[in-house]
Amino acid sequence: MDRFADIRTAALELFTRKGYEATTMADLGAAVGMRAPSLYKHVDSKQDVLARIMTATMTELLAVHRTAVATTADPVERLRRATEAHVRYHARHRLEAFVGNREIRALVEPHRGRVLALRSEYEAAFRELVEAGVATGDFHVASVKLASYAILDLGMGVAVWYREDGEYSEDTLVWQYSEFALNIVGAATRQVEPS
Amino acid sequence: MDRFADIRTAALELFTRKGYEATTMADLGAAVGMRAPSLYKHVDSKQDVLARIMTATMTELLAVHRTAVATTADPVERLRRATEAHVRYHARHRLEAFVGNREIRALVEPHRGRVLALRSEYEAAFRELVEAGVATGDFHVASVKLASYAILDLGMGVAVWYREDGEYSEDTLVWQYSEFALNIVGAATRQVEPS
DNA sequence: CGTCACGGCTAATGTTCATTAGCTAACGTG
DNA sequence: CACGTTAGCTAATGAACATTAGCCGTGACG
Numbered sequence: 001m002d003r004f005a006d007i008r009t010a011a012l013e014l015f016t017r018k019g020y021e022a023t024t025m026a027d028l029g030a031a032v033g034m035r036a037p038s039l040y041k042h043v044d045s046k047q048d049v050l051a052r053i054m055t056a057t058m059t060e061l062l063a064v065h066r067t068a069v070a071t072t073a074d075p076v077e078r079l080r081r082a083t084e085a086h087v088r089y090h091a092r093h094r095l096e097a098f099v100g101n102r103e104i105r106a107l108v109e110p111h112r113g114r115v116l117a118l119r120s121e122y123e124a125a126f127r128e129l130v131e132a133g134v135a136t137g138d139f140h141v142a143s144v145k146l147a148s149y150a151i152l153d154l155g156m157g158v159a160v161w162y163r164e165d166g167e168y169s170e171d172t173l174v175w176q177y178s179e180f181a182l183n184i185v186g187a188a189t190r191q192v193e194p195s
Numbered sequence: 196m197d198r199f200a201d202i203r204t205a206a207l208e209l210f211t212r213k214g215y216e217a218t219t220m221a222d223l224g225a226a227v228g229m230r231a232p233s234l235y236k237h238v239d240s241k242q243d244v245l246a247r248i249m250t251a252t253m254t255e256l257l258a259v260h261r262t263a264v265a266t267t268a269d270p271v272e273r274l275r276r277a278t279e280a281h282v283r284y285h286a287r288h289r290l291e292a293f294v295g296n297r298e299i300r301a302l303v304e305p306h307r308g309r310v311l312a313l314r315s316e317y318e319a320a321f322r323e324l325v326e327a328g329v330a331t332g333d334f335h336v337a338s339v340k341l342a343s344y345a346i347l348d349l350g351m352g353v354a355v356w357y358r359e360d361g362e363y364s365e366d367t368l369v370w371q372y373s374e375f376a377l378n379i380v381g382a383a384t385r386q387v388e389p390s
Numbered sequence: 391c392g393t394c395a396c397g398g399c400t401a402a403t404g405t406t407c408a409t410t411a412g413c414t415a416a417c418g419t420g
Numbered sequence: 421c422a423c424g425t426t427a428g429c430t431a432a433t434g435a436a437c438a439t440t441a442g443c444c445g446t447g448a449c450g
Binding site for chain 2: 019021102105143145146147149153154156158160167168172173176177179180183186
Binding site for chain 4: 024025026036037040045046
């Protein structure tokens with residue numbers, strides 16, 4: 001079986017719980033049942049593990065975003081789907097998203113630059129989504145940039161506190177947060193009674 | 196002059212930029228113009244620096260929150276003021292807020308427990324604010340917890356990207372984000388034309 | 391049945407740190 | 421003008437860590 005997949009999974013958990021710097025190769029080895037030096041049969045370096053996780057994550061996130069907005073032109077629906085994809089990814093892949101957001105500092109060039117570029121691209125995509133809705137008069141915001149940042153930040157938050165076995169199903173969460181996003185841009189479609 | 200204040204300031208910048216683990220006592224010393232060992236004339240340990248920063252920050256945040264909601268009983272106004280205080284604090288003390296949010300992992304007991312308790316208290320306060328508005332019918336949310344998390348997350352986001360010399364004044368930001376918060380709980384008071 | 395690559399191990403290396411020891415210059419106080 | 425205290429320094433200490441070297445059992449394949 002692919003030992004690298006195990007290492008990657010263990011690294012996700014450790015990087016999330018202790019952080020990249022505080023995670024030792026011995027920790028990582030122990031988590032997959034081997035000694036630190038043996039890890040080097042599967043990865044180039046600790047930095048390599050982080051870099052692979054982070055680039056894959058950002059690429060994936062960008063991909064789900066593109067898929068989400070691919071099949072409709074309506075600004076409201078585009079933003080809804082993009083937010084759904086955003087929140088769903090941050091819930092379903094919360095460790096990846098968590099590490100991806102928090103450990104950019106630990107990433108070294110050239111990986112750092114690449115990941116930051118992907119992230120800018122992702123942010124720009126949301127900004128354009130909001131802009132489009134403003135242009136059609138569907139959205140009403142004082143600042144496109146602030147509104148899109150706010151929506152993006154919601155996803156990051158989810159990655160921090162969401163638990164698969166927690167109080168909320170992924171769908172409940174996704175649906176609720178999309179509503180929040182539409183509320184933020186002033187495109188509320190319906191009001192919900194308290195539960 | 197109080198050398199500790201300088202050290203604290205330098206530590207804030209370094210912990211934000213590189214992270215606690217990646218910051219060395221030599222870095223910190225260099226930032227205030229002394230060698231690493233000399234720092235120990237002013238602080239007990241590296242952990243001590245972090246602990247002092249984090250407890251002070253959480254205590255302060257709780258204090259501004261209490262002041263913000265102290266003088267009105269109207270749920271809408273209470274949430275608005277709490278959000279304003281929240282966002283304003285995260286903008287004005289962005290380094291403190293950033294470190295306070297991100298370095299809990301690096302904090303060791305008993306500080307960690309204390310800071311987490313303060314944070315729970317803060318979160319609970321927001322939850323109660325939303326709950327009160329739902330009770331009076333001013334707010335309309337499917338889940339009090341999700342809505343209050345979403346609002347709290349907005350502040351965290353601000354601490355990440357806000358720059359004092361950036362595009363937005365503190366007031367613009369605070370005002371906009373409070374609007375977002377009220378939108379999130381379905382208590383929108385006005386719509387704003389695009390800028 | 392030999393052999394070779396794979397994937398593990400222990401031991402060693404060299405570095406980086408936080409922190410401690412112990413020295414000293416400056417300075418305020420009597 | 422002694423003198424102790426403050427706040428800096430260099431040197432030392434001891435631990436932790438990423439990574440490399442080199443060894444060995446196992447199992448696939450000829």
